[in-house]
Amino acid sequence: MATRRVVTGLADDGTARVVSDGPAPCVLTDERAPGYETVHLWATDDVPAVPGDGADPTHSGQAFFPGPKGSRFFVNVFPPGMGTAPPDGPASPERIFMHVTRTVDYGIVLHGELTLVLDSGEEVTLRAGDTVVQNGTMHGWRNASAAPATVAFVVLGAEEAAP
Template sequence: MSNEEPKSHSATSTSAELNSNLRSTKTIITGHNTEGKAIVQSARPAAWTVFENGLMGFNQIYTNPSPPDLNGDGDLKFHDDKIASGKLGLAVKSGTVCRMVDFAPEYVCMMHRTQSLDFGIVVEGEVDLILDDGNSTRLSRGDVAVQRATIHSWSNPSTTDWARMVFVLQDTKPLVIGGKRYGEDYGKGTEGIPPSGNDD
């Protein structure tokens, strides 16, 4: 366990490819043909939004209201429109976000909280989960963090290799502890990330 305070970084964003040592990735989307048979409808390459001068990147895989409407590809239109709007926060109101995040060696993201229930799966490397009580827990490839609206940070402890996580975030009811409301808090250095708009 560590009591070290995580570093804070500027989070201005640009669209570009990450210069990482991780392999490229794609999203396979299924659908149905006119006879109702399952098909692979499309294969979408990763589209990275780069933060912190290339130290962290988001690949937005999917976002939708809950439950999503699959009729007439309504779910895909919702996702594409949300991404094109540039107004997707870390979470989404009354819905779900699936996102891939890459972290550069020794990168530590800002302390933050979302009004959401998050499943964070390490798919490459190791990542430290740092909480606001100062404790740090190391996750290895295949480990899963169930993040229950706590304020936290992620750190890549490697000095040489990038790390990758996949997150699924679900909107939740407001969190109240001891009569105090704990809403979304992006912390310092989050310019370029819109608010989620789910804790108004």
């Protein structure tokens, strides 16, 4: 998915400038799910300082999820059929890519339809314009529709809750 990214920063004279305008610097795919993409738009590994000069901290070798003070901004494309059951049986947790992270994730569905699957068995179908706040719980995604689903995520690193 071609995604244009515009980044601002301060010029030497202290005025705001566009310092970058072009394609996202990093696009990841997953061979287990043909058509799946993660387009990394911005990443921090520490609390950012502003105003900044627009220097790009995003690179292909970074950890997918941030540490406690970091953040990630990316867009995911979930292909049709991702996380659905194979023709001969039910979907397994591995097929849904169930996972848990130490992050708070803000997601907004930009296009299509996607189902949030929780380890409790609860499922919520999200459509274009719907949002989700994922609070570091076990979850996965299922696209049972015939079209790709596109979701933008802002992922914030978090500390683990005390028992």
